[in-house]
Amino acid sequence: MAPDDITQVVETHRQSFPNFFLSGLGPAFLGRYYRAVCTDPSGIALVGLDENGRVAGFAAGTANPRGFYARLLKKQWLAFAAASLPAVIRNPKIIGRLLGVLNHPGENPAGPEVAGLYSIGTAPQSQGRGLGGKLVAEFLQEARGRGCRRVFLTTDRDGNDGVNRFYQRNGFTIKRQFTTPQGRRMNEYWIDI
Ligand SMILES: CC(C)(COP(=O)(O)OP(=O)(O)OC[C@H]1O[C@@H](n2cnc3c(N)ncnc32)[C@H](O)[C@@H]1OP(=O)(O)O)[C@@H](O)C(=O)NCCC(=O)NCCS
Numbered sequence: 001m002a003p004d005d006i007t008q009v010v011e012t013h014r015q016s017f018p019n020f021f022l023s024g025l026g027p028a029f030l031g032r033y034y035r036a037v038c039t040d041p042s043g044i045a046l047v048g049l050d051e052n053g054r055v056a057g058f059a060a061g062t063a064n065p066r067g068f069y070a071r072l073l074k075k076q077w078l079a080f081a082a083a084s085l086p087a088v089i090r091n092p093k094i095i096g097r098l099l100g101v102l103n104h105p106g107e108n109p110a111g112p113e114v115a116g117l118y119s120i121g122t123a124p125q126s127q128g129r130g131l132g133g134k135l136v137a138e139f140l141q142e143a144r145g146r147g148c149r150r151v152f153l154t155t156d157r158d159g160n161d162g163v164n165r166f167y168q169r170n171g172f173t174i175k176r177q178f179t180t181p182q183g184r185r186m187n188e189y190w191i192d193i
Pocket residue numbers: 016017120121122123126127128129130131132133134154155156162163165166
């Protein structure tokens with residue numbers, strides 16, 4: 001993923017995660033988020049292209065999860081604040097949740113050789129054609145190239161059978177289950193690489 005891809009990545013994110021919290025923060029916030037991941041030295045950010053060379057999928061995370069968002073925020077807090085402003089004005093109640101999301105690496109299971117896969121999506125018209133699997137494989141290879149030996153991710157436990165099957169087919173195993181402050185039951189997956 002390069003800064004020039006961001007507009008298409010944001011479009012793909014909004015298509016693949018239509019009802020998720022981050023999507024609700026709007027394109028400016030998402031653009032800021034993916035730009036920060038792809039320009040951070042520890043960021044791992046990949047795109048998959050369709051036959052016309054357009055972004056059809058993406059995978060984003062970090063080879064250094066502990067304090068990842070705190071590091072991004074420290075550098076760009078004003079830009080993130082400005083990007084989330086329209087959504088906060090629309091619904092001030094989201095501030096607590098937003099701070100929770102940005103703080104979440106405090107809870108990150110991290111270690112010296114751990115990478116985190118934070119976001120992966122493929123455009124609806126490209127799903128089920130192997131692109132997601134390729135993005136996972138590339139992400140793991142990139143993480144290994146950066147010296148990581150294990151990768152984790154989290155996903156919803158309920159009403160999410162396809163995605164859970166997708167991760168299991170790609171070699172991930174559930175190691176922990178937890179419930180978020182919003183009451184979402186989550187699976188935490190790991191894979192050795
Ligand atoms: C999960 C996701 C990235 C998989 O990408 P993909 O390009 O469809 O992946 P692949 O083609 O390599 O694998 C397809 C497998 O994923 C699973 N899957 C999950 N959601 C699917 C969907 N909407 N369409 C097709 N397959 C889906 C199925 O198990 C399928 O396996 P099958 O062969 O048994 O049908 C993609 O479906 C997606 O973007 N979903 C919405 C966003 C999301 O939930 N991301 C993960 C959040 S943690």
